[in-house]
Amino acid sequence: MSALNQDNLSSNSQLASTFFEELLDSVIVDVASESHRIARLRLDRNLDEEEEELRLSAEARAKATDPSNSCEANSKYVVDIFGQTHPSVANEIFDCMNCGRSIMAGRFAPHLEKCMGKGRKARPKSTRSTTAAQNRQTRSNQGSTSSSYSNTASLNRLSNGSPNVGGNEFSNGIAEGL
Amino acid sequence: MSQRDLLYITPKPCRHLVEYKIKNGITGYNVIQSYIKSGFYSGKVIKNARSEIPRCGFCCGSKGRLYVCLICLEVSCSLFDESNHALLHTQSEYGHEIAVDVERAELYCFSCCDQVYDPDFDKAVMCKYGLGLRNGSNGVVGGELRYSKRKRLDFGVDLFLRNDKKLVWDNDRRSKSCFPLGLRGLNNLGNTCFMNSVLQALLHAPPLRNYFLSDQHNREACRKRSSDKLCLPCDMDVIFSAAFSGDRSPYSPAQFLSSWWQISENLASYEQQDAHEFLISMLDRIHEKEVKTKYPNKDNVNCHCIAHRVFSGLLRSDVTCTTCGFTSTTYDPCMDISLDLNTSSCSNRDLPNKVSKPTECTASSTLGGCLDLFTRPEKLGSDQKLFCQGCQERRESVKQMSIRKLPLVLCLHIKRFEHSFVRKMSKKIDRHLQFPFSLDMTPYLSSSVVRKRFGNRIFAFEGDESDLSTKFDVFAVVTHSGMLESGHYVTYLRLKSHWYKCDDAWITEVDEEVVRSLQTYLVFYVQKTLCTKSVEDVGCLPLSPRGDKFVPISGCC
Numbered sequence: 001m002s003a004l005n006q007d008n009l010s011s012n013s014q015l016a017s018t019f020f021e022e023l024l025d026s027v028i029v030d031v032a033s034e035s036h037r038i039a040r041l042r043l044d045r046n047l048d049e050e051e052e053e054l055r056l057s058a059e060a061r062a063k064a065t066d067p068s069n070s071c072e073a074n075s076k077y078v079v080d081i082f083g084q085t086h087p088s089v090a091n092e093i094f095d096c097m098n099c100g101r102s103i104m105a106g107r108f109a110p111h112l113e114k115c116m117g118k119g120r121k122a123r124p125k126s127t128r129s130t131t132a133a134q135n136r137q138t139r140s141n142q143g144s145t146s147s148s149y150s151n152t153a154s155l156n157r158l159s160n161g162s163p164n165v166g167g168n169e170f171s172n173g174i175a176e177g178l
Numbered sequence: 179m180s181q182r183d184l185l186y187i188t189p190k191p192c193r194h195l196v197e198y199k200i201k202n203g204i205t206g207y208n209v210i211q212s213y214i215k216s217g218f219y220s221g222k223v224i225k226n227a228r229s230e231i232p233r234c235g236f237c238c239g240s241k242g243r244l245y246v247c248l249i250c251l252e253v254s255c256s257l258f259d260e261s262n263h264a265l266l267h268t269q270s271e272y273g274h275e276i277a278v279d280v281e282r283a284e285l286y287c288f289s290c291c292d293q294v295y296d297p298d299f300d301k302a303v304m305c306k307y308g309l310g311l312r313n314g315s316n317g318v319v320g321g322e323l324r325y326s327k328r329k330r331l332d333f334g335v336d337l338f339l340r341n342d343k344k345l346v347w348d349n350d351r352r353s354k355s356c357f358p359l360g361l362r363g364l365n366n367l368g369n370t371c372f373m374n375s376v377l378q379a380l381l382h383a384p385p386l387r388n389y390f391l392s393d394q395h396n397r398e399a400c401r402k403r404s405s406d407k408l409c410l411p412c413d414m415d416v417i418f419s420a421a422f423s424g425d426r427s428p429y430s431p432a433q434f435l436s437s438w439w440q441i442s443e444n445l446a447s448y449e450q451q452d453a454h455e456f457l458i459s460m461l462d463r464i465h466e467k468e469v470k471t472k473y474p475n476k477d478n479v480n481c482h483c484i485a486h487r488v489f490s491g492l493l494r495s496d497v498t499c500t501t502c503g504f505t506s507t508t509y510d511p512c513m514d515i516s517l518d519l520n521t522s523s524c525s526n527r528d529l530p531n532k533v534s535k536p537t538e539c540t541a542s543s544t545l546g547g548c549l550d551l552f553t554r555p556e557k558l559g560s561d562q563k564l565f566c567q568g569c570q571e572r573r574e575s576v577k578q579m580s581i582r583k584l585p586l587v588l589c590l591h592i593k594r595f596e597h598s599f600v601r602k603m604s605k606k607i608d609r610h611l612q613f614p615f616s617l618d619m620t621p622y623l624s625s626s627v628v629r630k631r632f633g634n635r636i637f638a639f640e641g642d643e644s645d646l647s648t649k650f651d652v653f654a655v656v657t658h659s660g661m662l663e664s665g666h667y668v669t670y671l672r673l674k675s676h677w678y679k680c681d682d683a684w685i686t687e688v689d690e691e692v693v694r695s696l697q698t699y700l701v702f703y704v705q706k707t708l709c710t711k712s713v714e715d716v717g718c719l720p721l722s723p724r725g726d727k728f729v730p731i732s733g734c735c
Binding site for chain 2: 022025026029030033034036037038040041042043045046049050053054056057058059060061063064065077080081082084086090092094096097098105106107108109110112113116
């Protein structure tokens, strides 16, 4: 009895193996055929340029992460290219256009906020970017989860922008003109 | 017809195909066409109506690759190592070299042992979709082609510098003329680096720069025209004048901030904000102002305000039923494209001269990969079934985005945040993103995406313009360092192949390599055709009636 089972097993696995090989061959030819068409029709024209860009980028990254390299990107500034130096808080003085007082540049924003009235702050208005108002509660320097032109239910994707994605109906519009 | 060749070329047929065509024309193709079946996932397949599985005429097997002879419709198989009945067929019957692969509906020449291509065959295949039946495909596409080309020229033509009005810079002793024009630091007015970084990018967006420097938004005329004292374009104009004045000491965009806060009350506060949000909000306000004063009754698609003329593109969204293939297409304008970061692990060959240990090989993303992700077909969840007119009931569907019309300036926004609904917090993704300095957007156009969906057939697709303007060059990169809640924005500008770091008031020059290794947040590309002539190349700027620093000089410079 066991011998029979063994035979069944081996012929089954042979069969499975055969099927797998056929499927694999079929898939390989599919990919080859598709790539052949792309190459012949020259749809992959930019391959060389793309690889060059990738190479340059990889080299740049390697250099940046190399500890022996000086971190010039983050070093403290001494002079700018025009030979000027600047204080950490901008010290240009000008007049506030709201109240007329002389204000130092680096402190202009906090001054203006008070100057224009506290009512300006944190009151969500129903403008185009209502989600911007929502995001203000969890204010972050970046991390707005949407922009006013890409409001959708799906946070991850830029939708087609129309708010009625859910109500889409199908039509045979493959060759639609504009 | 030759214009279309720019996007793809029609390969030369082998002599066997030529001979076949001379003798038989397209009769064979039309016969094959009647056998083509297509499902949503399987593409084009040749299927005999009677039996589901085609069998080889020689051996009655259905293993290996099956081919249908174009002359006699004999089906034969081709098992590579063992037996090639298809080849046998072509050898035994003279003139039967060309056959069609049953699985993929591709032409194959058994004399050349190669896949061959014929636009007429592809057209026959495509016509199975009913595409060729609408007024003849050439007619429809040809007409549209001319229309779109004309529109594009109209938009761009006055954003090129006019060479007929020539001027020379006034000699300003403080202007360091060996440095590019318009390069000037911006003072941080208190957590306003998000604003400064975007302003720097806009100051050097060629069409925007040309618009303001050629005085197309005249402040005096604007004051007279509108009673509304607030005008963001006017404030932009002031900033452009200041940046290009030759004065290199940092400028304080205080008036601009004040105007912007008055206009965008919900964003007016002394705190760190998002640069992308600011950009969109600003373009929005500029649009509103211009629409009110200059272009009433214009919709977003054809808006002529400077914000739309420069940044507006058109996105196409296709939603396809997975059961019957019916596709619903919608178009929507966009001012930028937000991209999710793709994940890809670097391979060994990408890191030259480095032994890559597992820990060092961190996953990195590429801009091309992000754009691929953006345009890849996305299966909508089973909870999002949409009503299909073809099936007349709710079906699962697949959505695919593509770009129908590219803007003059392409702003790509990298979504560097992950939101965890469980923990109710967002996290910043610091992963490096490779971005090219030269970008060809062809693969992400609607015509390319749709063509690929139909197997890259040689066929005139809608929107198949010879868009020379698919090639873009980077001119500004906005980076963010720090955390989600607090950090710092810096802009890097490319002017005349030099890169300049604009960190609020500090302008320094950096190597190209530094830029490539940056953590980008916003990447600004401009169409190649618009940036070949920089301000310096032209040598001079058009007349400004305000007569600030411009001095008219007759003759050429």
